[in-house]
Amino acid sequence: MLTESLVLSGVLFSIGVAGVMIRRNAIILFMCIELMLNAVNLAFIALAQQIGIEGHVFVFFVMTVAAAEAAVGLAIIISIFRLFETVDIRNFNLLRW
Amino acid sequence: MEINFASQLDYFWVLAPEVVLSIFALVILMVDVFQRGETQEPARLSIAWLTAIGLLAAAAANTWLLTLQDAAPAGPIAIDGFRVFTNYLFLGAALLFLPLSWRYLTDERMRHGELFVLLLLATVGMMFFAGTRDLMLIFLGLELMSVAVYVMTGLNRRDRRSAEAALKYFLLGAFSSAFFLFGIALVYGGTGSVNLAVIHEVVGVDGAGANLLVNAGMALLAVGFAFKVAAIPFHMWTPDAYEGAPAPVTAFMAAAVKAAAFAAFLRVFLTGFPGLYETWGLIMFWLALATMIGANLMALPQDSVKRMLAYSSIAHAGYLLVALTAASVLGVAAFLYYLLAYTLMTMGAFAVVYMVAHRHELRLGLSEYSGLGWRAPLVGITMTVFLLSLAGVPPTGGFWGKFAILRAIIERGGIELAVVLVLTSLVSYYYYLRVAWYMWFREAHAGASPIPVSRGVSAVLVASAAAVVLIGIFPAWFLGMAEAGAAALMQAPMMSGIAGP
Numbered sequence: 254m255l256t257e258s259l260v261l262s263g264v265l266f267s268i269g270v271a272g273v274m275i276r277r278n279a280i281i282l283f284m285c286i287e288l289m290l291n292a293v294n295l296a297f298i299a300l301a302q303q304i305g306i307e308g309h310v311f312v313f314f315v316m317t318v319a320a321a322e323a324a325v326g327l328a329i330i331i332s333i334f335r336l337f338e339t340v341d342i343r344n345f346n347l348l349r350w
Numbered sequence: 351m352e353i354n355f356a357s358q359l360d361y362f363w364v365l366a367p368e369v370v371l372s373i374f375a376l377v378i379l380m381v382d383v384f385q386r387g388e389t390q391e392p393a394r395l396s397i398a399w400l401t402a403i404g405l406l407a408a409a410a411a412n413t414w415l416l417t418l419q420d421a422a423p424a425g426p427i428a429i430d431g432f433r434v435f436t437n438y439l440f441l442g443a444a445l446l447f448l449p450l451s452w453r454y455l456t457d458e459r460m461r462h463g464e465l466f467v468l469l470l471l472a473t474v475g476m477m478f479f480a481g482t483r484d485l486m487l488i489f490l491g492l493e494l495m496s497v498a499v500y501v502m503t504g505l506n507r508r509d510r511r512s513a514e515a516a517l518k519y520f521l522l523g524a525f526s527s528a529f530f531l532f533g534i535a536l537v538y539g540g541t542g543s544v545n546l547a548v549i550h551e552v553v554g555v556d557g558a559g560a561n562l563l564v565n566a567g568m569a570l571l572a573v574g575f576a577f578k579v580a581a582i583p584f585h586m587w588t589p590d591a592y593e594g595a596p597a598p599v600t601a602f603m604a605a606a607v608k609a610a611a612f613a614a615f616l617r618v619f620l621t622g623f624p625g626l627y628e629t630w631g632l633i634m635f636w637l638a639l640a641t642m643i644g645a646n647l648m649a650l651p652q653d654s655v656k657r658m659l660a661y662s663s664i665a666h667a668g669y670l671l672v673a674l675t676a677a678s679v680l681g682v683a684a685f686l687y688y689l690l691a692y693t694l695m696t697m698g699a700f701a702v703v704y705m706v707a708h709r710h711e712l713r714l715g716l717s718e719y720s721g722l723g724w725r726a727p728l729v730g731i732t733m734t735v736f737l738l739s740l741a742g743v744p745p746t747g748g749f750w751g752k753f754a755i756l757r758a759i760i761e762r763g764g765i766e767l768a769v770v771l772v773l774t775s776l777v778s779y780y781y782y783l784r785v786a787w788y789m790w791f792r793e794a795h796a797g798a799s800p801i802p803v804s805r806g807v808s809a810v811l812v813a814s815a816a817a818v819v820l821i822g823i824f825p826a827w828f829l830g831m832a833e834a835g836a837a838a839l840m841q842a843p844m845m846s847g848i849a850g851p
Contacts, residue, residue, distance in 0.1 A: 259539070266532055273525055282521055289528035293535050300539040307544055311486055315531065318493045322524055325497050329504050329516045336510045342521075345514045 258299030265292035279330050279340040283323075290319045353418050355425040364418065364427045366411035367437055368474050374404030375470035382463030394463075398452050401466040405445050405473075412437045424547035426484035428617070430838035433481035435686055435831065436613040439693055440476045443606035444469055446697045446814060449806030450598035450704060457709045458506060465505060469602075472498035476606060480613035483621065485534045485544040488614055492530065492578070496523050499607055503595040509710070515594025522577065522587035530574025536567030537622075546622040557625035568623055572633055575618070578611035579667050581637045582644040592660035597711060600656070601700030604663040605693040612670055616685060620677060620839060627677055634675040639770055641668030646774040649781050654714040656703050658781055659696075662740060665778060666692055669755055672767050676758040682836035684754035687829050691739060691747030691821055698814035699736040702729055705801055719785055721794030726801040728808060730789050732815040739818045741782040742775050747818045750825035 265288060272285030294312045301308025334340055353360045362369060378400055385394055412434055420429040451465055471494060478491025500523065504516025538544050540563030541552040553559045573584065580588040592600045619630055645668060649661035670692075673685035706722065706729070707713045723730030739748035752775060759767050803811075821828045 262535075266528075269528070273521075279517060279521065283524075286521070286524045286528055289525075290531065293528065293531045296532070296535040296539070300535065304538070304542045307486070308538060311534075311538070311544070314486065314490060318490070321497055322493070322527075325500050326520055326524065329500065329513070329520050332504060332507050333513045333517050335507075336513050342517070345517065 255299055255303060259296055262292045262296040262299065265289075265295065277341055277343050279333065279342055282342070283326050283330070287319060287323070290315060351418050353420055353425070353429060355427075361427070364415070364425075364429055366414060367408040367441075368477050370408045370411050371404060371470050371474045371477075374400070374407070375467050375474070378404070378470065379464070379467045382467070385463070395452070397463045397466055398448055401470060402445065402448055404470060405441050405448075408473075409438065409441045412441065424483070424545065426482060426487060426545065428481050428483050430841075431831075431835035432613070432617070432682070432686070432839040433477075435835040436480045436609065436689075437477055439609055439690060440473050440480075440606050443602060443609070443693050443697060444473045446701075446810050447598060447602045447606075449804070449810050450601060450701050451596075453804055453807055454596055454598045454704065460506065462505060465502065468498040468502050472502070472602075473606070476610035479610045480617065483546045483617070485537065485546070485618075488618065489527075489531060489534060492611075492614070493527065495607065495610060496527065499599075499603060502599045502602070503591060505599060506596055509596075511594040511711075512596060515591045518587050519591035519595075526574050526577030526584070529570050529577070533567045533570030533572075533574055536563045536570065538567075540564035540567060546618065549622045550624065553623060553625045555625050557628065560626055565626070565629065568626060568630060569633070571618060572630060575611060575615040576637060579608055579615060579670070580664050581667055581671060582641040582664065585641070585645070585664050588664055589657055589660045592663065593654065593657045593714075597656065597700055597704035597707060600660075601697045601704075604660070604700060605696045608663065608667065609689050609693055612667075612674075612685070612689065616674055616682060617839065619674070620682065624677070631675060631677065634671055635764070635767065638668050638671035638675055638767060641665070641671060642770055642774045643668075646777045649778070652781070653716050655716055655719065655785060656700075656707070656711075656714045658785075659699055659703065662778065662782070663696060665774065666696075666740075668774070669752060669771060672759050672764070672771055673755045675764060675767060676755070676762045678758060678762060679833065679836045679840050680754075680761055681758035682839055683829060683833040684751065684758045686832035686835050687747075687754055687821075687825070688751030690828065690832070691751045691818060694814045694817050694821075695736045695739040695746075695748060698732060698811060698818070699740065701807060701810050701814075702733040702736065705729055705803055705807060708799075708801075716785065716788055717795070718798075719788040720792035721789070721798065722801070723789040725794055725798065726803065728811065729801055729803060732811040733789065734786050735815040735818055737782045737786050739822070741779050745819070745822045747821040747825075747828075750822055750829070754825075754829060 269285045269289035273282050276282055294315055297308040297312050330340055353364055382397055415434055418429050475491045475495030478487055479495055482488055500520045503519050504513055506512040540561050541549045576584040645661050645664035649658050652658035673681045706718055739746035742748045742752045756768050
């Protein structure tokens with residue numbers, strides 16, 4: 254069961270990585286990053302079954318951190334949209350990407 | 351006083367600087383809210399003074415940490431010279447940041463008192479990041495620091511460059527945090543613990559206890575750290591984030607944030623995985639090589655001085671990686687000493703960049719520096735000191751830092767890295783000294799505007815330049831302090847009954 258969970262977690266994480274690499278919409282990029290974080294949560298839960306409570310505790314911290322990151326990230330995306338009227342990262346080239 | 355982690359109260363004692371800073375952050379947040387009221391006037395100077403008092407109080411608490419004894423050296427929070435040294439570094443950088451940011455807020459007519467709250471919270475994050483022995487706390491410190499700095503980067507909401515820099519920094523920062531976190535999960539799975547001392551014990555001195563999960567997790571941790579310290583090929587966010595962010599924030603990011611990431615990098619790899627040096631030493635070797643060569647070559651054609659300094663900060667990450675590759679007491683001591691010099695000269699150089707660029711940061715080009723030395727002697731002289739130190743010319747701190755790193759890596763037999771370090775430093779002379787040449791040997795163009803330097807900023811410039819020269823003239827004393835910190839860090843694995851690397 255542990256191996257399957259870890260493989261699933263790895264697959265989800267890779268989907269997130271691929272999404273960040275391929276997609277060009279800032280919101281979708283952010284969703285892919287959230288997917289990566291949740292893939293890690295799955296790994297922690299699966300491992301905690303075998304090892305002990307630390308993994309469960311870690312998941313709560315990761316969820317809190319992800320929420321804080323979402324608040325800041327969405328605020329940044331809103332401020333970007335106000336200035337550029339787009340969230341497509343191909344358009345942000347005042348600084349060379 | 352002896353610390354026993356079984357007692358809850360003792361956590362407050364070992365975390366004294368962090369507790370002090372957090373309390374000040376919350377108080378300042380409330381003060382800012384009540385001061386602001388309904389008026390549109392800018393944030394009051396009293397907030398900046400309150401922040402300074404908070405930083406000094408934390409520094410005092412940090413000094414008091416030296417009197418504590420650690421009963422169980424495997425506790426989740428480190429009490430060693432390494433932590434005290436790096437804490438001083440973060441507090442010092444935050445203190446130097448204050449006058450610069452105040453000047454920025456005044457120039458841009460912004461009333462963001464929350465900047466100081468974010469500064470204190472970011473500093474708390476750095477202290478947790480660099481000073482704990484538990485991967486969970488390290489992760490929380492990393493995120494506390496990063497989230498605060500994302501907001502600081504996008505502070506100027508009317509500036510498109512600032513917003514763009516914040517978005518790029520945020521997306522790649524969160525991306526790298528996810529790698530870091532997956533690395534922690536795998537290491538936790540492979541060793542059954544998130545405590546670095548326990549991880550070291552499970553892995554063993556010769557790495558015999560490492561399985562596939564541990565190796566993969568360690569590689570992912572290295573990727574996460576490489577993003578944070580901006581090592582090539584994980585550097586793509588750095589020039590953009592550094593160029594777009596408000597210059598005082600850039601100074602803080604380049605100096606303190608990078609220092610924190612490097613300190614944590616060292617602690618995790620040298621106390622958690624010394625048994626796997628065979629594996630990660632090789633990764634660090636190639637990272638250092640690529641970073642030194644790539645960054646120095648990319649810095650050559652830059653016309654914007656701010657962007658050139660961004661590449662230069664990547665190049666310095668390469669030199670620091672050489673110290674990490676050495677993985678010895680000498681290497682860690684050289685690392686700490688170099689970090690001290692690097693923090694001072696980077697803060698100073700970016701302060702000058704802001705002084706020249708001035709409002710809205712439009713004057714970033716090299717030609718703006720023509721005749722600067724004659725127009726504004728204080729700025730010119732201090733900038734020359736910073737540039738000479740960044741290039742590594744004796745008798746500055748930058749020179750002795752490079753010298754110490756060379757000594758450490760040659761002792762470990764890494765002649766290739768030593769040769770590359772010397773050669774790339776020679777290349778860097780060109781782009782640093784070109785700025786100095788413009789400052790002293792080029793006529794200022796006719797319409798050149800004066801450089802108004804406030805008292806606070808002059809104090810920052812003079813203090814950092816004096817410190818850079820001071821640690822260059824008396825390197826032995828500072829190196830001795832760094833060596834004490836290094837010995838404390840490297841001792842930890844040995845205390846648990848196993849020989850160090």
